[in-house]
Amino acid sequence: MSTDVKAPSRGERTRSHLLDLAEAAFLEKGYAATSIEELIAAAGLTKSGFFYHFEDKLDLGKAVLKRDNDVIRDGLTKIFEEEAAKQDDPLEVLLAALVRYAEAAMASPASRPGCLAAAFSYQQALFDTEVRDLIREGFDFRRAMLRSWLDRIAATRPPRAPIDLDTLADMAISLIQGGIVIDRVRDTGPALRAQMELYRTYLRALFAAPAGK
Amino acid sequence: MSTDVKAPSRGERTRSHLLDLAEAAFLEKGYAATSIEELIAAAGLTKSGFFYHFEDKLDLGKAVLKRDNDVIRDGLTKIFEEEAAKQDDPLEVLLAALVRYAEAAMASPASRPGCLAAAFSYQQALFDTEVRDLIREGFDFRRAMLRSWLDRIAATRPPRAPIDLDTLADMAISLIQGGIVIDRVRDTGPALRAQMELYRTYLRALFAAPAGK
DNA sequence: TGTACATCAGTGAACGCGCGTTCACTGATGTAC
DNA sequence: TGTACATCAGTGAACGCGCGTTCACTGATGTAC
Numbered sequence: 001m002s003t004d005v006k007a008p009s010r011g012e013r014t015r016s017h018l019l020d021l022a023e024a025a026f027l028e029k030g031y032a033a034t035s036i037e038e039l040i041a042a043a044g045l046t047k048s049g050f051f052y053h054f055e056d057k058l059d060l061g062k063a064v065l066k067r068d069n070d071v072i073r074d075g076l077t078k079i080f081e082e083e084a085a086k087q088d089d090p091l092e093v094l095l096a097a098l099v100r101y102a103e104a105a106m107a108s109p110a111s112r113p114g115c116l117a118a119a120f121s122y123q124q125a126l127f128d129t130e131v132r133d134l135i136r137e138g139f140d141f142r143r144a145m146l147r148s149w150l151d152r153i154a155a156t157r158p159p160r161a162p163i164d165l166d167t168l169a170d171m172a173i174s175l176i177q178g179g180i181v182i183d184r185v186r187d188t189g190p191a192l193r194a195q196m197e198l199y200r201t202y203l204r205a206l207f208a209a210p211a212g213k
Numbered sequence: 214m215s216t217d218v219k220a221p222s223r224g225e226r227t228r229s230h231l232l233d234l235a236e237a238a239f240l241e242k243g244y245a246a247t248s249i250e251e252l253i254a255a256a257g258l259t260k261s262g263f264f265y266h267f268e269d270k271l272d273l274g275k276a277v278l279k280r281d282n283d284v285i286r287d288g289l290t291k292i293f294e295e296e297a298a299k300q301d302d303p304l305e306v307l308l309a310a311l312v313r314y315a316e317a318a319m320a321s322p323a324s325r326p327g328c329l330a331a332a333f334s335y336q337q338a339l340f341d342t343e344v345r346d347l348i349r350e351g352f353d354f355r356r357a358m359l360r361s362w363l364d365r366i367a368a369t370r371p372p373r374a375p376i377d378l379d380t381l382a383d384m385a386i387s388l389i390q391g392g393i394v395i396d397r398v399r400d401t402g403p404a405l406r407a408q409m410e411l412y413r414t415y416l417r418a419l420f421a422a423p424a425g426k
Numbered sequence: 427t428g429t430a431c432a433t434c435a436g437t438g439a440a441c442g443c444g445c446g447t448t449c450a451c452t453g454a455t456g457t458a459c
Numbered sequence: 460t461g462t463a464c465a466t467c468a469g470t471g472a473a474c475g476c477g478c479g480t481t482c483a484c485t486g487a488t489g490t491a492c
Contacts, residue, residue, distance in 0.1 A: 009467085009468095010455090010467085010468070011467065011468055011469085014468080014469090027335065028337065028338035029245070029336050029337070029338040029339050030243045030244075030245055030246075030335055030336045030339075031243075031246075032242070032243055032245040032246035033243075033244075033245035033246075033336060033338075033339055035444080035445065035446085036445080036446065036447095037444075037445070037446090045469080045470095046469075046470055046471070047446085047447085047470095047471090048447095048448090048449090048469070048470060048471075048472095049468075049469050049470070051446090051447075051448085052467085052468060052469055053468090053469095056446085056447085057445095057446065057447095114335070117394075117398070118331075118335065118394050119335040121394050121397055121398050122240065122243055122327070122331065122332040122335055122394075123242050123243045123246060124241065124242070124397065125241035125242040125246075126242050126243075126246055132398070135398050136398050136399060139395060139398055139399065140399075161414055161418070163411065163414070164407060164411075167404070167407040167408055167410075167411055168411060170391075170392075170395055170404050170407070170408060171388065171391075171408050171411055171412075173391060173395065174387055174388050174390070174391020174392055174394075174395065174408055175384065175387050175388070175391065176391075177387070177390065177391045177394060178383075178384075178386060178387020178388065178389075178390045178391045179383075179387055181330075181331050181334050181335075181387075181390060182352060182383055182386065182387065184334055184337065185330070185334050185345070185348050185349050185352055186349060186352065186353075191380070191383050194377060194380040194383075195380055195383060195384050195387055197380075198376065198377075198380055198381065198384055199384075201374055201376070202415050205374070205418060222434085222435095223434085223435070223488090224434065224435055224436090227435080227436090248477080248478065248479085249478080249479065249480095250477075250478070250479090258436080258437095259436075259437055259438075260437095260438095260479085260480085261436070261437060261438075261439095261480095261481085261482090262435075262436050262437070264479090264480075264481085265434085265435060265436055266435090266436095269479085269480090270478095270479065270480095
């Protein structure tokens with residue numbers, strides 16, 4: 001009885017441990033302020049051990065970003081699939097998925113919410129175009145995912161106001177990002193959650209059933 | 214005929230020039246990745262000249278943040294004063310002010326939009342509580358300003374849905390911040406502007422004149 | 427108006443430390459025959 | 460089942476460079492008398 005999921009080898013485990021540590025550090029202090037030295041100290045490994053796993057510091061950055069993209073992609077896909085299995089109305093699917101999306105964003109490493117892509121976007125000048133493309137890829141996927149459901153919703157009931165659906169999708173992304181920043185600056189309860197609630201109210205109002213009922 | 218505005222001395226001019234350079238660099242690559250060396254090279258000054266103006270690198274960071282807070286405070290205050298002078302309806306004042314606020318955010322240094330407080334929030338671990346308080350101060354002012362106008366609006370016409378006005382104020386801040394990040398990652402036209410438009414639509418819907426007209 | 431002194435706005439040289447990176451080497455595990 | 464070899468997952472020592480910071484000093488400007 002063998003599992004399809006390949007058991008991670010010794011090397012793969014330390015590698016992903018390094019990625020975990022790096023991700024948390026990047027979110028707390030940024031890429032430049034994170035030293036390889038501190039990562040290996042936490043991982044219990046020598047410097048050359050690090051360079052066995054990554055070519056460069058930049059290579060580490062790309063790997064973290066790439067993995068983050070995959071996690072988001074898989075996570076978001078799964079959330080929508082599960083909610084779609086529970087109910088038919090695309091508006092309800094989206095509303096439920098948004099809550100879970102926001103909740104997942106708050107449960108990021110070290111229990112401090114953070115958005116890697118946003119953090120990296122404020123350090124863009126350090127990186128080549130490949131990194132920039134990775135960041136954009138993450139955003140594009142999120143937008144496309146949300147947009148596809150907004151399309152489904154709009155097909156069943158046209159929006160009450162003339163609205164660009166891409167912008168409406170971006171709005172959700174902005175609110176999550178903004179909520180994260182506000183939460184990490186203010187200690188008072190999760191602004192992210194409250195803002196997502198307000199966004200859901202907006203969606204309900206926009207796509208309310210026609211007056212004729 | 215003497216102006217009240219004290220003419221900046223030689224030292225004050227180089228100091229604020231350094232602040233300009235630092236602010237732009239912090240937004241492009243972050244605090245840690247910005248070296249004193251590059252700043253003085255751009256300013257045409259020796260290293261010890263820099264240390265005449267600032268105790269520390271951290272002192273520079275605080276100074277940049279402090280000045281940014283002042284600029285936002287003054288700018289936002291002025292925008293609301295001017296719009297309030299033009300019309301009476303607080304909703305219209307807020308709607309007009311929001312456009313100018315977003316427009317101002319896009320015109321930040323180096324023509325690349327950026328939010329200093331957001332950038333610093335992703336490097337928090339580098340700083341002491343004083344810096345954290347500076348960042349929070351900036352956010353709190355913005356929220357208080359927007360909130361005060363939302364209160365005025367809600368006093369004339371109650372919102373259509375039960376809504377927390379602080380959250381509604383935060384939403385504007387989030388959208389500007391999120392819009393900035395999206396714009397610096399994507400090249401396609403200003404997402405910030407489009408999102409602000411959507412927010413204004415939301416406000417109009419929330420505070421529409423009562424059905425009884 | 428001239429001199430004495432104080433403050434302003436820096437200069438120049440030196441410091442040590444931590445950083446990312448390289449390179450030759452190594453013990454443990456896996457694979458072929 | 461035993462031996463030979465290859466790959467994996469690292470170690471240890473050394474490197475040079477750039478960084479933030481310090482310190483003794485200095486020419487230009489401002490102020491008091």
